[in-house]
Amino acid sequence: VRPKGSPPADENRLIQLLQRRSPFESSILIKGIGDDTAVIRPKRTDEFWLITTDMLVENVDFRREWYTPRQLGRKSIAVNLSDLAAMGGRPRFYTVSLAVPRGISERWMLEFHEGLAERGKPAGAHLIGGDLSRSGKHIAISISALGESLNRKVIYRSGGKAGDLVYVTGRLGRSAAGLHLLQNGRRRAGSRFQKMALQAHRDPEPRCAAGLWLAQSGLAHSMMDISDGLSMDLPRLCAASRVGAEVWVSSLPVFRESAMWGCNPVELALHGGEDYELLFTVPSSKRSRLEQNYPDSLPPVTQIGKLSADAGRVWMIRPDQTRFPLPPRGYDHFAQECARELG
């Protein structure tokens, strides 16, 4: 049943509306929305182009009632911008595939696209194509984003070496604390900290500027974003770099305030997903350069441990120096599906 007042959306009309709202012009964009493909013309440089894609499925990755369409748009693009940030890239373009069930109005779709633009444009990313379709019952969103390197400086997961220092941006576990609040029926913040948690979950801020700085400075030798939780993602970085790691529990920049709502802040920092912070490594010889030069305007970075030669092993170090292996309990869609699936 279509809500009253929402006319049936016409695909051609929607595309025209979106075209008119995205009158972006760039010397490298030849053709945006409205043809069979978008057309770009990379400049005659040796820059790299970065391509990433992510899908969000209703009732698996989000619940519709937890988000305004605008928030959902902002988050959908943020997730992709975070991947570009994790390579040190500059966002440039994106395409959106959106499948919606009946009952989703044209207004909903336009607000969703406004959310995309709100997050995308300031980061430098512009919509250049997409696909609108019906779905049976649930919303599915798939975005592909393209970024460009600057001075060919791209940071891979694989650049870590034993002895490198391991850092993260921001705080870990805020998004999972926000999810905890939502799952317990709290959609409006009752305090400043609840607001921080809800915002981290519903409207994460991709670390584009930090990623770019870390790449341009030459200080980060490996980097990725934390989307599935530190316990899932750090082992991925270690595997790509063929090293192990030690993480100091007491150094984790946890979201302490979540304890007020019955959460374990350390558990959320280790296993909570969707923080979209950056995880990166810096050779110890460059530590002081990082500490002296890292701009105050960017989200703070915290050293949480170091890489080891013990390939594939990730150890947690307690304050008393005892250690335990970090069990991967983050959000792997397949292996860990029971852990956090919202269905």
Add this chain to the structure above:
Amino acid sequence: VRPKGSPPADENRLIQLLQRRSPFESSILIKGIGDDTAVIRPKRTDEFWLITTDMLVENVDFRREWYTPRQLGRKSIAVNLSDLAAMGGRPRFYTVSLAVPRGISERWMLEFHEGLAERGKPAGAHLIGGDLSRSGKHIAISISALGESLNRKVIYRSGGKAGDLVYVTGRLGRSAAGLHLLQNGRRRAGSRFQKMALQAHRDPEPRCAAGLWLAQSGLAHSMMDISDGLSMDLPRLCAASRVGAEVWVSSLPVFRESAMWGCNPVELALHGGEDYELLFTVPSSKRSRLEQNYPDSLPPVTQIGKLSADAGRVWMIRPDQTRFPLPPRGYDHFAQECARELG
């Protein structure tokens, strides 16, 4: 319930398997599957890059029981290759977002990816990234494909002029005839013609070589692919070119044999979707060059009408020269959702 013998798929493991199966190397591909983004390095030329995306949703765009996973993979990438073909582009790379419910085995996913590669590789397109996730109940597939121009020759929808001749490749309505068979429970062909129809629907062949030839020859001045039916797509080309068109009913290359199964071949040619043939226009001054030079090895092309100065009007011309406006009844996901939705 997971089918017996299918172990729970692990995302990391699947990605590793896919990496090993796609050991593609190219001087412009710096990093494929396995990092936050793929990295490409366009050569120092002025070529254009083409980007397209399409989403297929179970029970809207396809029924699972009508396809082997391999066929579904082949069709999913074919739809995107068709968009690149429609611009005259050369396919290069693609990413896949795949959301699957429980009950879909790792084997299913691997076979799906094999289908992608079967259609992608011969066309020059290689998998460079993706996202695997759970869905609630239905499969959702979103593919983004990147192509490259050759000698900067890209054909847009907007290049048509009044007086240009309108052509299509192949035959129209075969795919809709195949859908008709499937909807009537016929999944295995009982005759050569049923096989043609089922194949057109389940395993469409993107017209990459024809699109490239038409662009390189300089003969096609506007082009698009027919994915939603001629009655939806020709008006789109006309709108982009700010012209009208006349289509001669008797010239349509219909799939006559569908009449044996109770279909109206002309109706299917006009309004059936998913043919993935090319629709293009050629100035009348170039007609003889097209007729003399178009290679026999490519799917035959047929003139079906011409563009007119009557902007926005698409007329059907009967053999007795009477005319009627072409009503758009193809597959618009939103305006025409009842017409062909499979739900």
